[in-house]
Amino acid sequence: MFYKKLFNKQSSIPESIKERMELVKSQAVPDHVAIIMDGNGRWAKSRALPRIAGHHEGMKVVRKISILANNIGIQTLTLFAFSTENWKRPKSEVDYLMKLPAEFLDIYLPELIDNNVKVQVIGEKEKIPSHTLLVVEKAIERTKNNNGLLLNFALNYGSRSEIIMAIKNIVKDIKCGNINERDINEDIFSQYLMTKDLADPDLLIRTSGEIRLSNFMLWQSAYTELWFTDCLWPDFDEGHFLDAIEQYQKRSRRFGGI
Numbered sequence: 237m238f239y240k241k242l243f244n245k246q247s248s249i250p251e252s253i254k255e256r257m258e259l260v261k262s263q264a265v266p267d268h269v270a271i272i273m274d275g276n277g278r279w280a281k282s283r284a285l286p287r288i289a290g291h292h293e294g295m296k297v298v299r300k301i302s303i304l305a306n307n308i309g310i311q312t313l314t315l316f317a318f319s320t321e322n323w324k325r326p327k328s329e330v331d332y333l334m335k336l337p338a339e340f341l342d343i344y345l346p347e348l349i350d351n352n353v354k355v356q357v358i359g360e361k362e363k364i365p366s367h368t369l370l371v372v373e374k375a376i377e378r379t380k381n382n383n384g385l386l387l388n389f390a391l392n393y394g395s396r397s398e399i400i401m402a403i404k405n406i407v408k409d410i411k412c413g414n415i416n417e418r419d420i421n422e423d424i425f426s427q428y429l430m431t432k433d434l435a436d437p438d439l440l441i442r443t444s445g446e447i448r449l450s451n452f453m454l455w456q457s458a459y460t461e462l463w464f465t466d467c468l469w470p471d472f473d474e475g476h477f478l479d480a481i482e483q484y485q486k487r488s489r490r491f492g493g494i
């Protein structure tokens with residue numbers, strides 16, 4: 237089909253990147269990469285554009301990095317698309333952001349399906365507008381049998397809220413006798429988190445020069461390698477992503493051991 241030629245997974249990747257990809261693939265790639273996609277507003281401001289132009293440009297980078305991650309064999313890519321704190325932004329910006337999933341899926345879902353990508357979401361669905369939820373749930377349904385990259389969007393996600401919800405559900409299960417207080421350990425606790433079916437992230441990338449976690453996967457990133465770049469998300473490309481993976485491969489991870 238037309239889009240297959242247009243978005244063929246190999247033709248959209250620059251030649252110079254392909255060599256680096258082969259080298260990265262020859263070593264262990266991180267199973268789970270998480271990204272805080274920061275700097276969209278600043279990118280727009282530096283070009284005297286409205287903030288939403290940065291979000292729109294950032295959406296194109298989501299597709300580029302998802303295809304690359306899938307091609308180098310990363311199992312899960314979790315993208316921090318909207319935090320529980322983002323509701324404080326101007327209504328016009330929130331309304332625009334809540335329309336981005338539909339725009340993204342409308343343009344890129346056929347290509348993602350063609351690349352065997354599975355779409356999932358973590359976050360609190362209650363506050364998300366029904367029009368957004370509808371298209372996201374359709375994409376989850378349409379890709380549920382794919383076994384390539386798990387493209388996991390954190391949508392209205394906040395780590396502290398996730399932890400409080402886990403505690404409340406554990407208390408509920410103790411009260412009704414489903415679990416015993418003395419059986420609670422880190423594995424049991426992890427089963428009450430939204431990420432219960434995911435491995436912890438091996439590598440967390442944050443763009444735009446901010447050096448903080450911003451209430452993102454706080455429990456899950458206890459042993460996660462952190463990689464920060466001043467690059468603004470809309471300017472983030474395959475080269476930056478491979479920089480992070482190559483850096484990760486150079487670091488020896490000890491999980492607290494020697």
Ligand SMILES: CCc1cc(N2CCCCCC2)n2ncc(-c3ccc(F)cc3)c2n1
Binds near residue numbers: 375
């Ligand atoms: C709801 C806020 C939001 C913002 C956003 N931005 C703006 C912020 C960061 C930069 C990327 C572009 N993107 N990009 C893709 C999605 C998306 C979400 C779910 C889904 F199933 C498919 C796509 C997205 N969602």
